[in-house]
Amino acid sequence: AQTVTQSQPEMSVQEAETVTLSCTYDTSESNYYLFWYKQPPSRQMILVIRQEAYKQQNATENRFSVNFQKAAKSFSLKISDSQLGDTAMYFCAFLRGSNYKLTFGKGTLLTVNP
Amino acid sequence: EAGVVQSPRYKIIEKKQPVAFWCNPISGHNTLYWYLQNLGQGPELLIRYENEEAVDDSQLPKDRFSAERLKGVDSTLKIQPAELGDSAVYLCASSLMTSGSSYNEQFFGPGTRLTVL
Numbered sequence: 001a002q003t004v005t006q007s008q009p010e011m012s013v014q015e016a017e018t019v020t021l022s023c024t025y026d027t028s029e030s031n032y033y034l035f036w037y038k039q040p041p042s043r044q045m046i047l048v049i050r051q052e053a054y055k056q057q058n059a060t061e062n063r064f065s066v067n068f069q070k071a072a073k074s075f076s077l078k079i080s081d082s083q084l085g086d087t088a089m090y091f092c093a094f095l096r097g098s099n100y101k102l103t104f105g106k107g108t109l110l111t112v113n114p
Numbered sequence: 115e116a117g118v119v120q121s122p123r124y125k126i127i128e129k130k131q132p133v134a135f136w137c138n139p140i141s142g143h144n145t146l147y148w149y150l151q152n153l154g155q156g157p158e159l160l161i162r163y164e165n166e167e168a169v170d171d172s173q174l175p176k177d178r179f180s181a182e183r184l185k186g187v188d189s190t191l192k193i194q195p196a197e198l199g200d201s202a203v204y205l206c207a208s209s210l211m212t213s214g215s216s217y218n219e220q221f222f223g224p225g226t227r228l229t230v231l
Contacts, residue, residue, distance in 0.1 A: 042224055043205075045207075045222035091157075095217070097217075100162060100218070100220075102220065106156055107154070107155070107156055
């Protein structure tokens with residue numbers, strides 16, 4: 001079974017600064033996907049960024065980038081130029097290739113302070 | 115394009131009462147998921163539908179929970195009777211699953227927050 005661990009229950013950052021959220025996972029699979037989802041107070045889960053395990057290049061989406069360390073089974077999210085609207089719960093999630101069942105971590109509550 | 119719609123957004127009931135949640139997926143999406151999100155936790159899959167068929171309901175507590183997806187579009191999740199421990203957020207998601215694809219993005223609705231008193 002896959003497990004996803006987010007060791008930071010809460011983090012805070014000043015507006016315009018950079019913050020990194022940590023995630024580790026455990027799997028014996030070689031084909032899988034990793035995700036970061038954002039869940040604001042409205043509760044709607046929004047996909048932030050996706051990484052395919054077979055790709056060595058780290059995924060980037062505007063201010064969001066990941067540091068994917070496959071051997072270490074680590075998948076951290078870096079948010080640059082933090083904005084007040086980035087305040088939310090962030091969930092790391094794992095998906096086995098050719099499967100549909102997302103396994104989520106417990107989440108990190110990020111607060112961006114003005 | 116409209117997203118996944120869920121109703122109600124909030125529901126407060128007394129224990130032992132029945133409750134139902136409704137989900138309308140994104141138009142054209144053939145796969146629908148119901149997730150349970152307890153406070154301070156990530157979502158956990160309860161049931162997945164491919165069209166009208168429940169293809170994975172292994173995590174659904176069948177003694178009190180039931181779900182249906184008539185005509186392969188809207189879905190309803192029911193709890194009868196509700197218990198105190200059922201207080202949580204119930205999320206619905208949908209995706210378009212096509213043959214040969216290894217990944218199908220799931221789009222989530224805003225969820226229903228259930229409080230059982």
